[in-house]
Amino acid sequence: MPLDAPSSVELKPLDFITAFHEVRPLNPAYVERLRQKVRAIGVKPYPLSVTPAGVLFGGRHRFEAFRAEGITECLMHVSEPASLDREAIELNRASEDALPMSFVDYAEMVWRKLAAGATQQAIADEFGWSRSAIADYAALRRISAEAWNVVATSQANALSRSDDDATASVAAATFTENLLRSIVPLSGIQQLELVQDLAAGRINKNKFRAQADAYRTRNAIKGWVRDSLGGIDPEIMGEAMAEVMRGAYDAEWIAFAEKGVEPAKLIRLIDAARDRFAKKHSLILIQGDFHQEVQKLGDASVDAIITDPPYRISSDRIYRLASQADWNKNFGEWDNQPEGEFLADIRRWADTFFRVMKPGASGFMFVGEPYLNIAQAAFDAAGFEIKGSFFWCRSNPGTSVTKADFMPAMDFAIQFTKPGARRTFNYPGEPEGFNWHRAPICGGHERLKTPKGETLHPTQKPEAVIRHLMDLITLPGDLVFDGFMGTGTTGKVARDTGRKFIGIEQDVTFFTAAKARVEG
Ligand SMILES: C[S@@+](CC[C@H](N)C(=O)[O-])C[C@H]1O[C@@H](n2cnc3c(N)ncnc32)[C@H](O)[C@@H]1O
Numbered sequence: 329m330p331l332d333a334p335s336s337v338e339l340k341p342l343d344f345i346t347a348f349h350e351v352r353p354l355n356p357a358y359v360e361r362l363r364q365k366v367r368a369i370g371v372k373p374y375p376l377s378v379t380p381a382g383v384l385f386g387g388r389h390r391f392e393a394f395r396a397e398g399i400t401e402c403l404m405h406v407s408e409p410a411s412l413d414r415e416a417i418e419l420n421r422a423s424e425d426a427l428p429m430s431f432v433d434y435a436e437m438v439w440r441k442l443a444a445g446a447t448q449q450a451i452a453d454e455f456g457w458s459r460s461a462i463a464d465y466a467a468l469r470r471i472s473a474e475a476w477n478v479v480a481t482s483q484a485n486a487l488s489r490s491d492d493d494a495t496a497s498v499a500a501a502t503f504t505e506n507l508l509r510s511i512v513p514l515s516g517i518q519q520l521e522l523v524q525d526l527a528a529g530r531i532n533k534n535k536f537r538a539q540a541d542a543y544r545t546r547n548a549i550k551g552w553v554r555d556s557l558g559g560i561d562p563e564i565m566g567e568a569m570a571e572v573m574r575g576a577y578d579a580e581w582i583a584f585a586e587k588g589v590e591p592a593k594l595i596r597l598i599d600a601a602r603d604r605f606a607k608k609h610s611l612i613l614i615q616g617d618f619h620q621e622v623q624k625l626g627d628a629s630v631d632a633i634i635t636d637p638p639y640r641i642s643s644d645r646i647y648r649l650a651s652q653a654d655w656n657k658n659f660g661e662w663d664n665q666p667e668g669e670f671l672a673d674i675r676r677w678a679d680t681f682f683r684v685m686k687p688g689a690s691g692f693m694f695v696g697e698p699y700l701n702i703a704q705a706a707f708d709a710a711g712f713e714i715k716g717s718f719f720w721c722r723s724n725p726g727t728s729v730t731k732a733d734f735m736p737a738m739d740f741a742i743q744f745t746k747p748g749a750r751r752t753f754n755y756p757g758e759p760e761g762f763n764w765h766r767a768p769i770c771g772g773h774e775r776l777k778t779p780k781g782e783t784l785h786p787t788q789k790p791e792a793v794i795r796h797l798m799d800l801i802t803l804p805g806d807l808v809f810d811g812f813m814g815t816g817t818t819g820k821v822a823r824d825t826g827r828k829f830i831g832i833e834q835d836v837t838f839f840t841a842a843k844a845r846v847e848g
Contacts, residue, residue: 335407337375342391342400345378349385349412351420352433354392355484362393365425375403377419385412386419389427411454413437431465431505432483438465468508472516475523479503482527502526507533510540518543545578548585549594556598558626560612560830561605568601602629606807611823611846612830615839618811619676621832625684630830631806632689632752633681634797634818636789638662639696640670660786662835674703677811678710684809687748690801692718692741694789700740712744719764720793726769741797752801760796767792776815776841785815785838794821802827816842 377386409415420426448462525531549572583589614621695703718741725737776784804826810818813831822829833839
């Protein structure tokens with residue numbers, strides 16, 4: 329008996345045992361088998377292993393069989409091992425009569441220890457097992473509780489089925505650790521379906537493995553389809569997913585993943601879904617945070633971006649003016665981020681735009697003058713080709729309130745293109761072909777007002793400027809995206825010129841105004 333500490337064998341009353349150290353659940357069928365054996369050959373061949381304090385750590389099934397048979401005393405090995413779990417496992421392995429522990433028991437024991445805060449290395453050290461063996465058991469935790477339950481029940485039944493030799497029944501057990509590893513990456517529903525089919529004998533192990541492989545392949549294809557189509561229309565995406573699950577694209581996907589062969593049929597599936605999407609939706613307006621909502625857009629799904637995010641030019645400074653009431657330039661919280669966060673956001677915008685734009689798609693992003701070069705560098709780093717800058721020259725800039733600085737009369741935008749395909753640039757001839765456009769700040773009927781007659785949005789862009797940009801980089805029917813649409817100027821121009829549009833705006837008041845303006 330491989331104990332860490334010396335043990336003595338003593339005849340002791342059963343009620344010396346006051347607690348159990350359990351490494352697995354009891355198997356009632358096995359207790360029943362032991363009762364029959366005890367009846368036939370008595371208790372002597374079945375010593376228990378206990379600590380001096382009466383904690384039973386070896387022979388739990390025997391103990392239950394003794395108790396059920398009305399036995400009051402038996403031989404006990406008394407010792408104090410450093411690790412009760414390890415000792416219990418070694419006793420189990422050494423005993424010819426014990427119900428063998430299976431990978432289900434080992435895995436559950438590892439999970440319990442991990443849940444109690446042990447590291448994988450500490451568990452490996454405790455048992456003298458390799459770290460990777462512990463990692464393998466830990467990975468089985470990703471099998472859903474329902475599926476694991478089927479496995480554990482089937483395993484327990486298989487192990488207690490054999491009449492004379494429990495070891496022989498291990499070979500007969502349906503599930504193996506190796507087999508189960510093949511379903512770890514699958515969804516809970518797929519896992520459950522496979523283990524139920526195998527446990528019920530509807531499929532054999534070969535079919536189990538083949539089906540697990542097929543599901544893994546289809547899940548990978550589904551991930552790609554999800555990225556390509558985005559989540560704006562669950563119905564269209566669901567139909568494409570269902571098509572994938574029928575298995576018609578498996579072979580093509582494997583050739584793509586292993587040899588880089590273009591998955592032509594799958595690309596046709598995506599194109600058909602996009603066509604349906606385009607027919608069904610021409611204007612999509614989303615209220616919410618850009619970073620969150622933009623995740624619903626598919627990869628390489630938009631033809632152009634014309635957007636006007638915060639400039640971070642707001643200031644809390646209050647100017648006390650002799651001629652009029654106090655003045656300050658604070659557009660609101662949305663334009664007043666800490667600089668570090670704002671710079672990180674510019675990089676995130678660049679990466680996100682790159683993801684959602686089709687190869688060859690172009691964009692204009694307005695940006696405050698201090699951040700013009702920074703934005704160009706960030707967009708360059710994201711993979712865009714930087715085409716230069718564009719300037720909107722305000723023909724009616726107004727007069728300076730403070731007279732302390734120049735009155736800004738220019739708005740700046742960066743122009744960028746995602747490489748990889750032919751881009752649209754509809755050169756308009758001169759003077760429109762210069763990289764500036766002269767137009768007034770929007771006013772009159774175009775300027776949206778609150779019910780009280782105040783300016784609704786402090787930075788509403790003139791339609792003329794946005795229209796100029798849209799004419800340059802898009803064609804009728806193209807899908808244009810603006811993730812910071814404010815009052816929806818880009819959407820309104822898109823609609824008026826026969827383009828499709830997706831817009832995001834976080835502020836409810838601005839969003840409501842944009843919705844009425846774009847859809848109205
Ligand atoms: C410069 S304004 C756009 C004005 C717009 N071009 C127009 O003509 O009305 C920027 C807009 O981005 C919105 N915004 C700022 N951060 C946002 C975010 N994280 N998600 C969505 N919208 C945001 C602001 O509420 C603001 O309306």
